[in-house]
Amino acid sequence: MSAAQGERPSLTRLALGALGLAAIGYGVSLLFEKPKVNRPFEVIKWAIGSDIVVDGILIPAAIALGWVISRTVPGRARRYLQGGLIAAVGVTLVSLPLIHRRGKAQPGQALLLQNYQVNLAVLLGVIAAGTVLLYLWRVVRDMREDAPGVEPPKSRPGR
Amino acid sequence: MKLPKLPADPPRFWPRFSSPLRSLALTARVGRILGIFFAICFVTGLLSHYQYGPWHWLPEPASPAWGYRFTQGLHVLTGIACIPLLLTKLWSVYPKLFAWPPAKSVLNGIERLSIAVFVFSALLELLTGFINILDWYPWPWFFTSVHYALAYIVIGSLVLHITVKLPLIQEGLSTKLTSSGSNDEPEPTGQAASEDELAGLSRRGVLTATGVGVGVLVAVTAGNTVTPLRSIALLAPRQPDKGPLHVPINRTAAQASTAHANLAKLVTADSYRLTFMGPRPFDLTVAQIEALPTVDHVIPLACVEGWSVSARWVGPTLLSLVERAGGDRSSKVRITSIEANGIYNNSHIFGPQLEGAVLATHLNGARLTLDHGYPVRLIAPDRAGVLNTKWLKTVEIT
Numbered sequence: 165m166s167a168a169q170g171e172r173p174s175l176t177r178l179a180l181g182a183l184g185l186a187a188i189g190y191g192v193s194l195l196f197e198k199p200k201v202n203r204p205f206e207v208i209k210w211a212i213g214s215d216i217v218v219d220g221i222l223i224p225a226a227i228a229l230g231w232v233i234s235r236t237v238p239g240r241a242r243r244y245l246q247g248g249l250i251a252a253v254g255v256t257l258v259s260l261p262l263i264h265r266r267g268k269a270q271p272g273q274a275l276l277l278q279n280y281q282v283n284l285a286v287l288l289g290v291i292a293a294g295t296v297l298l299y300l301w302r303v304v305r306d307m308r309e310d311a312p313g314v315e316p317p318k319s320r321p322g323r
Numbered sequence: 324m325k326l327p328k329l330p331a332d333p334p335r336f337w338p339r340f341s342s343p344l345r346s347l348a349l350t351a352r353v354g355r356i357l358g359i360f361f362a363i364c365f366v367t368g369l370l371s372h373y374q375y376g377p378w379h380w381l382p383e384p385a386s387p388a389w390g391y392r393f394t395q396g397l398h399v400l401t402g403i404a405c406i407p408l409l410l411t412k413l414w415s416v417y418p419k420l421f422a423w424p425p426a427k428s429v430l431n432g433i434e435r436l437s438i439a440v441f442v443f444s445a446l447l448e449l450l451t452g453f454i455n456i457l458d459w460y461p462w463p464w465f466f467t468s469v470h471y472a473l474a475y476i477v478i479g480s481l482v483l484h485i486t487v488k489l490p491l492i493q494e495g496l497s498t499k500l501t502s503s504g505s506n507d508e509p510e511p512t513g514q515a516a517s518e519d520e521l522a523g524l525s526r527r528g529v530l531t532a533t534g535v536g537v538g539v540l541v542a543v544t545a546g547n548t549v550t551p552l553r554s555i556a557l558l559a560p561r562q563p564d565k566g567p568l569h570v571p572i573n574r575t576a577a578q579a580s581t582a583h584a585n586l587a588k589l590v591t592a593d594s595y596r597l598t599f600m601g602p603r604p605f606d607l608t609v610a611q612i613e614a615l616p617t618v619d620h621v622i623p624l625a626c627v628e629g630w631s632v633s634a635r636w637v638g639p640t641l642l643s644l645v646e647r648a649g650g651d652r653s654s655k656v657r658i659t660s661i662e663a664n665g666i667y668n669n670s671h672i673f674g675p676q677l678e679g680a681v682l683a684t685h686l687n688g689a690r691l692t693l694d695h696g697y698p699v700r701l702i703a704p705d706r707a708g709v710l711n712t713k714w715l716k717t718v719e720i721t
Contacts (some may be wrong), residue, residue: 171484177486177489180482180483180485180486181482181483181486181487183479183482183676184396184479184480184481184482184483184484184485184486185479185483186479187441187475187476187478187479187482188475188479188480188483189479190475190479191444191474191475191476191477191479192472192476192587192591194468194471194472194475195459195469195472195473195476197472198468201464201465201468202464202465202468202469202472202707203462203463203464203469206462206464207447207464207469207473210447210451210462211443211444211446211447212443212720214443214446214447214450215439215442215443216685218410218413218446219413219417219420219442222410223410223413223417224450226414227340227342227414228418230342232681234523239523240397242455242523242524243523243524243525243528246523246524246528246529246532247524247528247529247531247532247535248532250411250524250529250532250533251532251533251535251536251539252536253407253410254406254407254536254537254539254540255536255539255540255543255558257406257410258403258406258453258540258544258558261453261457261459262558262560263455265419265457265459268459269577270572270575270695271575271579272566272567272571272572272575272694273458273566273571273573274561274563274564274565274566274571274572275457275458275560275561275563275573276560276567277562278459278557278559278562280557280558283359283543283557283558284558284705286557287539287557287558290539291539311629313576
């Protein structure tokens with residue numbers, strides 16, 4: 165249990181909490197102010213849908229992938245593979261709507277002109293190459309130090 | 324008020340997690356960066372919002388000319404950076420989603436609900452914010468007002484979350500990443516990492532990889548506004564220098580036209596006049612506008628969507644014509660466009676921006692094209708792109 169748990173919150177914390185609640189209240193009032201324009205219930209549906217995608221699909225998929233990797237890839241290589249995959253998440257997710265919308269802008273807007281599929285492949289290639297180089301560097305360093313990386317027994321599931 | 328009593332242990336089907344990577348120390352560190360980025364995003368968003376309706380006693384500044392370019396570029400970039408950061412943060416606390424019992428008390432239930440408000444609103448704010456910069460609106464609401472309302476909900480629930488969790492955050496930040504960490508709810512994720520599991524990625528490795536991912540993402544999108552990064556802007560929605568006259572278009576003349584008001588016909592007709600309304604009203608033809616004394620200013624065009632580009636604008640100063648119409652530098656001026664229906668077919672300008680504004684006829688050494696606002700458009704320093712009204716019809720001293 166945290167040492168601070170159970171302590172009476174300070175005035176500053178209470179004031180901050182009140183400020184947070186006031187901001188939420190203001191935001192909600194703005195949302196419901198013009199229901200025909202802001203469509204608050206549609207907004208709520210979309211918010212729940214966004215969370216279902218993230219907490220119901222993306223994160224469980226990442227955890228499942230981590231579990232598979234932890235059981236199939238040796239420790240030292242696993243370290244770099246996991247790192248590379250984490251680094252690749254951002255560019256992959258951001259590129260999906262770009263790929264989907266490519267070519268749908270008005271001429272002259274200079275919008276979505278690039279081939280984002282190819283660009284994503286290039287970026288993933290660069291991240292993969294960087295990851296492999298770091299891994300090889302680690303292997304060489306381990307060999308030089310005459311202390312190979314520890315290959316753990318596959319006893320526990322982990323990410 | 325008491326909650327119904329549940330069994331001490333969760334049901335068999337309840338998810339269980341055993342990764343040693345997720346820990347209070349890691350969550351607090353990711354959360355710290357995320358909190359800073361959300362705060363920057365919120366403040367720069369407010370600055371942008373203020374552009375659309377400044378108080379008369381606090382006019383928008385005109386200096387530095389690149390002010391809005393900087394703040395809005397930062398707004399969009401920090402928003403983009405928050406996408407992988409928020410996912411890492413949510414992953415790091417994922418087992419808490421399945422905490423048992425779901426609520427220990429009513430207060431605990433409310434606290435968890437407040438976190439849900441943050442997660443729901445933050446995910447939607449980031450998702451719709453990013454999709455908006457692609458000029459894509461697949462939802463049934465007006466983006467601007469909902470984005471603004473959600474911003475308060477996100478920042479309010481974040482402040483509330485930080486307030487409630489402050490002791491844990493302090494504990495997490497003062498705990499080494501390599502230690503077992505401690506939590507108020509002992510669970511597998513709070514246990515010491517075994518040697519076996521440490522052979523894989525460490526918590527420091529998760530932080531580093533997340534940082535590298537965020538860095539790469541920002542680097543390949545920042546070219547939207549950061550000129551030196553344009554050559555590596557592989558995921559930038561805009562390529563500012565590829566627009567006509569090296570400046571992109573947000574709203575084309577075709578988009579701004581209606582069945583009854585074809586912009587191309589209206590602005591090229593012999594009857595076209597730019598009307599000045601004030602104590603000494605007057606009209607100008609295109610030839611008369613082009614014959615006026617001009618200035619040549621470099622002013623960035625900075626869009627609310629985060630792209631921006633520096634450009635050279637030539638035309639008479641707005642102030643010189645406002646003075647001719649009987650106004651002065653303290654006047655408040657309303658500019659309207661021939662465009663009939665767009666929500667940005669007019670804008671107000673006063674204070675320093677009025678003094679720095681140009682009624683541009685030329686852009687980057689060429690006559691304005693129709694899509695850029697032919698025959699004349701407004702351009703002012705440190706001003707949101709859509710407020711630089713195109714296809715001018717009237718200039719009214721209010």
